[in-house]
Amino acid sequence: MAIDALMIHEGDNVATALRDIEAGEVVTVGLGTTGHEMKIHEDIAYGHKFATRDIATGALVLKYGETMGRATSPIGQGTYAHIHNIESLRGRGDLEKGDMPA
Amino acid sequence: MTFSGYRRPNGSAGTRNYVGILSTVVCANEVADEISRRVGGTSVFLHQQGCCQTPVDIRRVNDALTGLGQNPNLASVLLVSLGCESTAVDEVSREIAASGKRVEQIVIQDTGGAARSVAEGVLIAQDMVQEASMMERVECPLSDIVLGLKCGSSDTTSGLAPNPALGVASDRLIAAGGTSILGEVTEFIGAEHILATHARTETIGEEIIALVRRMEERAKSVGADIRGGQPTGGNIRGGLTTIEEKSLGAIAKGGTAPIEAVYEYGERPGVTGLVVMDSPGREPEILTGLAAAGCTVIAFTTGRGAPQGFPFVPVIKITGNSVTWDRLRDHMDLSVSAIMEGKEGVPDAGRRIFDEICAVASGKLTKAEISGYTKAMDIYTIGPVI
Numbered sequence: 459m460a461i462d463a464l465m466i467h468e469g470d471n472v473a474t475a476l477r478d479i480e481a482g483e484v485v486t487v488g489l490g491t492t493g494h495e496m497k498i499h500e501d502i503a504y505g506h507k508f509a510t511r512d513i514a515t516g517a518l519v520l521k522y523g524e525t526m527g528r529a530t531s532p533i534g535q536g537t538y539a540h541i542h543n544i545e546s547l548r549g550r551g552d553l554e555k556g557d558m559p560a
Numbered sequence: 561m562t563f564s565g566y567r568r569p570n571g572s573a574g575t576r577n578y579v580g581i582l583s584t585v586v587c588a589n590e591v592a593d594e595i596s597r598r599v600g601g602t603s604v605f606l607h608q609q610g611c612c613q614t615p616v617d618i619r620r621v622n623d624a625l626t627g628l629g630q631n632p633n634l635a636s637v638l639l640v641s642l643g644c645e646s647t648a649v650d651e652v653s654r655e656i657a658a659s660g661k662r663v664e665q666i667v668i669q670d671t672g673g674a675a676r677s678v679a680e681g682v683l684i685a686q687d688m689v690q691e692a693s694m695m696e697r698v699e700c701p702l703s704d705i706v707l708g709l710k711c712g713s714s715d716t717t718s719g720l721a722p723n724p725a726l727g728v729a730s731d732r733l734i735a736a737g738g739t740s741i742l743g744e745v746t747e748f749i750g751a752e753h754i755l756a757t758h759a760r761t762e763t764i765g766e767e768i769i770a771l772v773r774r775m776e777e778r779a780k781s782v783g784a785d786i787r788g789g790q791p792t793g794g795n796i797r798g799g800l801t802t803i804e805e806k807s808l809g810a811i812a813k814g815g816t817a818p819i820e821a822v823y824e825y826g827e828r829p830g831v832t833g834l835v836v837m838d839s840p841g842r843e844p845e846i847l848t849g850l851a852a853a854g855c856t857v858i859a860f861t862t863g864r865g866a867p868q869g870f871p872f873v874p875v876i877k878i879t880g881n882s883v884t885w886d887r888l889r890d891h892m893d894l895s896v897s898a899i900m901e902g903k904e905g906v907p908d909a910g911r912r913i914f915d916e917i918c919a920v921a922s923g924k925l926t927k928a929e930i931s932g933y934t935k936a937m938d939i940y941t942i943g944p945v946i
Contacts, residue, residue: 548802
């Protein structure tokens with residue numbers, strides 16, 4: 459099975475592109491040795507991520523089955539997920555008053 | 561399951577059977593290196609420390625040399641000393657000998673210079689190698705393996721393929737009763753709160769967070785903010801979004817086993833299972849720290865291709881980058897790039913890494929051992945050279 463993107467953990471809501479993907483392509487997202495098809499709506503460069511399901515504003519972004527940040531705006535399935543719509547929850551002086559995910 | 565190893569007098573098991581030539585101070589490196597060059601079956605450890613340092617750092621050097629000497633991969637140890645250094649050579653010698661192995665010393669200033677010291681050291685080392693050659697591998701349980709976990713020269717593939725796969729291999733070793741040591745505290749930054757949730761107890765979790773804070777404070781004390789500017793511009797261009805994501809990719813090599821304890825740099829674990837050790841990420845210092853802590857095999861994942869191994873501990877190089885695998889064949893031991901092609905799942909790749917760890921523990925040579933790319937090592941110190 460040839461895959462175009464990789465999901466690391468079944469609980470993840472983002473996948474990493476393993477090649478440059480163009481908007482409009484239907485790609486195979488691999489999870490282990492299984493894969494499923496998904497339509498991609500924006501250009502995604504190699505090594506960059508897209509949402510594998512809709513992520514609402516404020517929802518946690520999950521990779522490795524763990525929290526890698528929080529969505530700052532809605533990220534639709536198949537759209538680009540990066541610094542423009544995800545924020546870190548660490549090393550943030552403005553958040554250090556207990557505003558951490560459980 | 562078992563591997564074929566060398567049973568040591570203190571009950572530990574080595575994967576190699578070298579005579580260790582350990583320099584006790586930077587000034588003795590030349591002699592130590594020359595003795596090793598002339599005697600097959602020896603393995604030399606060189607470093608830049610041992611004198612004109614703060615007491616805290618000298619204590620570290622003593623402890624690190626003791627730990628290295630006690631490493632089960634060494635049958636016996638020849639300490640090469642200058643004579644006037646700060647390293648407590650007699651104490652180091654006594655403590656290594658307490659583990660039941662033969663320890664000898666050459667003191668350059670007493671012996672009368674480099675030429676005489678090399679000549680005398682060669683004769684001692686020859687005798688030690690002959691003695692060591694009589695030892696045979698015996699069947700040892702996998703629970704005797706202490707595995708070091710390390711990643712270096714990482715790229716996009718590192719966090720996706722080799723690190724998660726190594727995590728699977730580490731979990732398997734721990735399920736068999738073995739021990740894995742996760743260092744590189746700087747790489748926990750941003751994910752320390754997540755790593756803390758992997759701790760066996762809340763106290764251990766707090767120790768992990770304190771360890772990261774201490775590493776940050778060290779950087780801050782010289783005016784640097786290592787959390788600021790992370791991930792780097794290059795990381796962001798490469799697709800990494802947050803510091804959590806970057807750190808999660810690094811700590812994935814620790815697998816899912818609970819963290820049983822937190823140790824100082826080079827400290828020998830008193831428990832089995834997954835443990836965390838204070839150490840920086842740079843190769844010469846962390847590889848030494850892992851070896852001093854008693855690691856008998858080190859699994860090292862790399863993206864772009866880090867070349868070095870360690871003098872007497874086999875270092876298995878694992879890459880998920882097919883280009884690196886093709887280009888750096890003289891450094892790479894295992895490719896898991898099939899994960900990147902959807903041809904292999906992480907669990908299967910992890911099983912292959914685990915099998916390789918067992919094979920190497922039983923004597924299969926790694927590329928770093930074959931090429932001897934192991935000389936530029938060092939001991940992690942904190943204070944200034946004075």
